[in-house]
Amino acid sequence: NAGVTQTPKFQVLKTGQSMTLQCAQDMNHEYMSWYRQDPGMGLRLIHYSVGAGITDQGEVPNGYNVSRSTTEDFPLRLLSAAPSQTSVYFCASMIWGTGELFFGEGSRLTVL
Amino acid sequence: EDQVTQSPEALRLQEGESSSLNCSYTVSGLRGLFWYRQDPGKGPEFLFTLYSAGEEKEKERLKATLTKKESFLHITAPKPEDSATYLCAVQAWTGTASKLTFGTGTRLQVTL
Numbered sequence: 001n002a003g004v005t006q007t008p009k010f011q012v013l014k015t016g017q018s019m020t021l022q023c024a025q026d027m028n029h030e031y032m033s034w035y036r037q038d039p040g041m042g043l044r045l046i047h048y049s050v051g052a053g054i055t056d057q058g059e060v061p062n063g064y065n066v067s068r069s070t071t072e073d074f075p076l077r078l079l080s081a082a083p084s085q086t087s088v089y090f091c092a093s094m095i096w097g098t099g100e101l102f103f104g105e106g107s108r109l110t111v112l
Numbered sequence: 113e114d115q116v117t118q119s120p121e122a123l124r125l126q127e128g129e130s131s132s133l134n135c136s137y138t139v140s141g142l143r144g145l146f147w148y149r150q151d152p153g154k155g156p157e158f159l160f161t162l163y164s165a166g167e168e169k170e171k172e173r174l175k176a177t178l179t180k181k182e183s184f185l186h187i188t189a190p191k192p193e194d195s196a197t198y199l200c201a202v203q204a205w206t207g208t209a210s211k212l213t214f215g216t217g218t219r220l221q222v223t224l
Contacts, residue, residue: 103155
């Protein structure tokens with residue numbers, strides 16, 4: 001099992017550009033989520049999904065879009081990148097309700 | 113609003129020098145408290161779940177304990193490979209039970 005796979009690992013964007021961070025899991029977890037991690041801020045929840053076709057907003061959803069068409073995939077879209085979105089992004093999945101998150105290795109995004 | 117505060121921010125120990133990390137929390141109805149380990153450039157890795165005051169969990173040199181207001185991660189006779197950032201998170205009883213609130217972590221360095 002690969003667990004949670006994120007691509008790309010590194011990305012540099014210019015302000016206003018759009019892009020998609022990919023996330024896939026092979027553990028058949030219902031729950032998937034996206035976090036961002038910034039120095040001194042801890043992990044903050046952006047969006048989450050409790051199953052295919054169901055998504056909801058987390059703590060910091062503005063500027064991001066998600067969709068969940070399959071159990072395995074949960075892409076995060078940046079619609080118009082801003083320097084404030086410079087961060088490390090983590091995708092995580094879990095068995096519904098347990099709280100035991102399985103994280104990907106992260107995607108480091110820099111917006112110039 | 114759920115809050116998690118971890119202390120100290122950073123801790124440097126010599127090999128074999130035992131110590132404790134603190135996680136204090138405020139939450140409206142604790143469903144679970146979680147400890148994660150994060151190595152540089154990697155995603156967090158799940159360590160423990162604690163559900164009720166008085167509960168303890170152990171894994172190798174690590175022992176996690178829980179009271180009604182805080183949790184401790186005790187490290188006994190640490191080794192250099194225990195160097196990492198340790199994250200604490202809480203999950204509250206909500207309609208969806210989907211949200212974990214993370215602390216900012218304690219960065220532990222164990223030297224020879």
